Amino acid sequence: MSTSEASEEKTFASLGIIEPLCKACEQCKYKTPTEIQAEAIPWALQGRDIIGLAQTGSGKTAAFALPILQALWEAPQSLFACVLAPTRELAYQISEAFNSLGSIIGVRCTVIIGGLDMMSQAIALSKKPHIIVATPGRLQDHLENTKGFSLRNLKYLVMDEADKLLDMDFGPMIDKILKVIPKERNTYLFSATMTTKVAKLQRASLTNPVKIEVSSKYSTVSTLLQYYLFFPFKHKDCYLVYLCNELAGNSIIIFTRTCNDTQRLALLLRNLGFPAIPLHGQLSQTKRLGSLNNFKAGNRNVLVATDVASRGLDIPLVDVVINFDIPTNSKDYIHRVGRTARAGRSGKSITLVTQYDVELYQRIEHVIGKKMDLFPIGSKDDVMLLQERVSEAQRIVTLEMKEQQHKKGSKRIKSEGNDDYDFRDREDRDIIQSNKLDNKSGHKNM
């Protein structure tokens, strides 16, 4: 019997989950545990540290949330667990999962992220929540500056998207946070992709962890149809507009590399009548949440985003992911396309490839061990028919962007705080990444 067949026969109760939490799972419409849940929960309930690797959309959040809630139920205590996440939106989502599963046992959960008022967060922390879900930068700020706040009695530490949290953007913050958390804690590291950094942390501060790998390190989900679309040159927004036309009615996330492109493409698509909204790290937190909520609610069905949306976000209605820019890091590809085809649903990804991207494209195929199919489009003439309208829209957008910049003065828009994945200027970050990460270590480690 395969592991997945075995897990199909299991129930949350048979894994050792207590009755109120089984009821909460039922309310969340979780009929049976997913594979990662079936594999991880029994070990976690025995008090073991866990390193869990499972594909995007496979239910990792509940795999770590349920054992923590059960331990909390058995020995209630404030500041019981801290969950770290690389983006603010993901932090919110994780806290929603804790609330959905744990409201039945009266869990109190607080989100600690940048872009929001430190003072009101300090007040929330003084009320001693059971669970904190945080981005590393802001948690560090509170540990250093909020009087009376400490994690010295913490029992559980979770790093969701552990490989991202341990990479160069967050590494120093994580080191500082680990220094003030008791060594006797339980630690859970979860992600759909893993790196050698995780092994290093494991050696440094995990006690005899159980490693659970229900997928290979870099696999995409089987319910995802992966396409590419080749065209020689980069400046051809026409192809994107053509795709949006062809896919009209679908819910689409378009990933780009820079905040500037995200803003520009959202305006361009809007100008051409598509209900597009941008999500990137240079928007205020209120706008970021507004964009995401509008997309989630289906008010707008095209989200144009940087990699700030590539990790962990669970929006079941997403039908298609388009990579307008090919990701420079193959892991980012896996997380981006994983925003669709979640929890066994089907989905599509389309990656736009120019002659300059061929090497990156081949590397991605090598890493995921799959060939992408060519996305079927009409003749090139069909695409070129759009040229005139797109050029006109581009002209308008250039003016709009200049006007926006003028209004903001010569100052660059800064995101508030420096706590999450998108906190650096994406262009700088990508140059660093493409030169160092993927070429040097990324490819080998993948």
Ligand SMILES: Nc1ncnc2c1ncn2[C@@H]1O[C@H](COP(=O)(O)OP(=O)(O)OP(=O)(O)O)[C@@H](O)[C@H]1O
């Ligand atoms: N046992 C279950 N049965 C049905 N649905 C489930 C179950 N467990 C979780 N889900 C749902 O599956 C979806 C994906 O879960 P989750 O966001 O935890 O995935 P993930 O593995 O963390 O993905 P990613 O790697 O992209 O972060 C969510 O909508 C969640 O509510």
